[in-house]
Amino acid sequence: MSISTRSFEAITDAFHRASGIRLGDAKRQLVVGRLQKLARDRGMDNLDLYVQSVVQGGDSDELVRVVDKLTTNETYFFREPAHFDFLGELLDSGSLKSPGRGVDLRFWSAASSSGEEAYSIAMLMADKVGRSGWQVVGTDLSTAMVRACERALYPLDRTQHMPPNYLKQFCLRGEGAYDGHLLIKRELRARTRFVPANLMQPLPDIGEFDVIFLRNVLIYFDPDSKQDIVQRVMQRLRPGGYLLTGHAESINGQQLGLRMLRPAIYQR
Ligand SMILES: C[S@@+](CC[C@H](N)C(=O)[O-])C[C@H]1O[C@@H](n2cnc3c(N)ncnc32)[C@H](O)[C@@H]1O
Incomplete structure (x- = not known):
């Protein structure tokens, strides 16, 4: 799957508003990789339509899922x-x-x-x-x-x-x-x-x-x-x-x- 620049900006803006984290263009592939599973779970194989349904559709439950997916959670016991x-x-x-x-x-x-x-x-x-x-x-x-x-x-x-x-x-x-x-x-x-x-x-x-x-x-x-x-x-x-x-x-x-x-x- 791929994502248009407009959808990439719309979803990363929504993510920024929710988390304070800005994902720049360098993170485009990461965003595509993480969102495509969410889109498929909803039976969609088009990321632009998925983003539209989340952002313009104002689906706040799905936005929580997007935020969960886009945050980086790497950690382990006794790190540092x-x-x-x-x-x-x-x-x-x-x-x-x-x-x-x-x-x-x-x-x-x-x-x-x-x-x-x-x-x-x-x-x-x-x-x-x-x-x-x-x-x-x-x-x-x-x-x-x-x-x-x-x-x-x-x-x-x-x-x-x-x-x-x-x-x-x-x-x-x-x-x-x-x-x-x-x-x-x-x-x-x-x-x-x-x-x-x-x-x-x-x-x-x-x-x-x-x-x-x-x-x-x-x-x-x-x-x-x-x-x-x-x-x-x-x-x-x-x-x-x-x-x-x-x-x-x-x-x-x-x-x-x-x-x-x-x-x-x-x-x-
Ligand atoms: C890389 S983990 C760090 C885990 C642990 N502190 C460590 O050092 O191993 C970063 C965590 O920060 C959380 N995070 C990101 N933005 C946040 C925010 N605005 N408020 C609270 N937690 C946030 C993410 O969900 C993620 O679980």
Whole structure:
């Protein structure tokens, strides 16, 4: 299938309005590849007609499906291990502890994709702190990703960077139809919660956090949107809390009142 320039602009504009992410002409083949499956599911083999039905037809349910398809969800357990090493050091040295008796330490995986980042944090916390005293919240723009996070079922090949004892301690190996998969154990799932949230819009009521993972999402935004997102996210960081960004992403920490401690690690 192919797409006309007009339809490409119409669908990427609609995607930009929904997500804040601008897909330029270089992404044309990617857009065609991802949309053709959606068009076929609707019995259409013409992408221009499909785009017309979504955009001009104002089909908001189908637009959610388009947004889910066009976002890039690549992730894996313990990605960018320097962040998990840093967190481990903070916990071992006692510099990261509950702000008060009976108050949980709170972590936010702010573009959680399918949940590997949030469950990596949960595994580290369960290992270092135990089964209580902390919570992890994961949010993502894509509702399909939020459902995947809640399912907590993953192919075993995403665990290459997971410490082997964590695989044993915190995951159940799938059998039969789930062969080659793992399920995150219930005790970790009980301390994690996932909700849809668009970082470009006012955030849902998810509270404040001690550590925020805002990784591998800023890369998709123009400088102004990036600045807006970091400012919005920062309002949810407790004073003294830590903001972690992807190592390929850069933010002007000083301007935002953040102290850079190490590459991609900032403290409020
Ligand atoms: C590459 S994944 C990053 C996953 C994880 N943080 C990591 O570093 O491995 C990027 C995620 O950002 C999400 N995303 C894109 N735009 C967003 C927005 N405006 N608001 C919230 N999430 C967004 C996508 O749905 C996708 O799941």
